[in-house]
Amino acid sequence: MRVLTTIVALAAFACALTIAIAGPGAKMGWWDYGTGFSMMRKVASPIDIIEGSISLSPIFVLAGLSLLGGLAALVMRPRGLGVFAILAAFAAVAAGMVPIKMRDLATSNPFIHDITTDFDNPPPIIAGADEDRVNPPEYVGDELVRNTDMTVAQAQREAFPELGPKTVNASLDETAEIVRNLIPSMNMVILDETLTDEGWLIEAAYTSFWYGFVDDFVVRLSPEGSQTRVDVRSKSRVGGSDLGANAKRVQEFFDKLDAVAP
Structure with a gap:
């Protein structure tokens, strides 16, 4: 025994x-x-x-x-x-x-790994484009999701209809400073910041604790008068399905942004 x-x-x-x-x-x-x-x-x-x-x-x-x-x-x-x-x-x-x-x-969750708040003009992945990855940095919203007749964009709209751009009652630079503080609080590392005529592009990366999966996280800030429009994109570098992780991260970011923004 x-x-x-x-x-x-x-x-x-x-x-x-x-x-x-x-x-x-x-x-x-x-x-x-x-x-x-x-x-x-x-x-x-x-x-x-x-x-x-x-x-x-x-x-x-x-x-x-x-x-x-x-x-x-x-x-x-x-x-x-x-x-x-x-x-x-x-x-x-x-x-x-x-x-x-x-x-x-x-x-x-849908079998996708790329979440964006702007389907027509997704925030681009630039800083992480040449890093080790299987999934391309480009947005492939028109591709069909495996074993369905829906595109990636359609699958996101159906599963996460609440995810869309946010408008913050703060100037472009004020919002950028808020975002710079929020990103590290979510265990992400800022990779690059770019100021263009269209606004700020702040790129970061999240590394999962257990498997070490790396996801790109991009925040685009665009001026709208005295306010700022915030668009976000989160994409896994490997894997077909993210198990809902990217959508959850985008929602968490917006929740934190709502809590601290004017």
């Missing part, structure tokens, strides 16, 4: 560790992000036990068995093994919830 409980607990912990290091390993260059996702799927995706009837996820099965073995060990001793097995079970459940949440985000 002790040996079996130990093996199951170690297997549950190993599955949890696999999910935990999938992202950091990709971030540190040990493997690519596709391999990281594959690692997560192998330990978390349900496997058909009886085709079409019963499917079980390895990590949750091991978590359940580890919990049972741990509870039994607490009663029958050794209690140290019981505590370890229970902790391994909880670690496996917590790790197993990560791919479930990612799957839910994937199904509840």
Whole structure:
């Protein structure tokens, strides 16, 4: 019983560790992000036990068995093994919830990775254009979203109708200073600032904590009399779906802007 409980607990912990290091390993260059996702799927995706009837996820099965073995060990001793097995079970459940949440985000958001508040003239990505990337810096709003008959622009309008340009009751330079302070508060790094006849273009980049994905974030400020129009664009450098992250970032930016702007 002790040996079996130990093996199951170690297997549950190993599955949890696999999910935990999938992202950091990709971030540190040990493997690519596709391999990281594959690692997560192998330990978390349900496997058909009886085709079409019963499917079980390895990590949750091991978590359940580890919990049972741990509870039994607490009663029958050794209690140290019981505590370890229970902790391994909880670690496996917590790790197993990560791919479930990612799957839910994937199904509840359109398969896009480029969000803009101006479909006709999206803020351009210039500073990050030549950085390592798979997705081109150009806006591809007319391209069809995978497995749909909607374009990227149409998918954004349907999923995030609230996202559009904002007008701030402040001068161009005042708004630019507000934006310069907001961007670092959102864990982004300013890459470049350009002042043209049309206004300010402030470019930044966001790097995700777990996988190290980099997204470009561009704020364009245009004068409208004594006020300033604010357009934003957020685009992932890699990946087909951003799981709603870019839209969430744009909305967070506008929420912070509304809170501090005159």
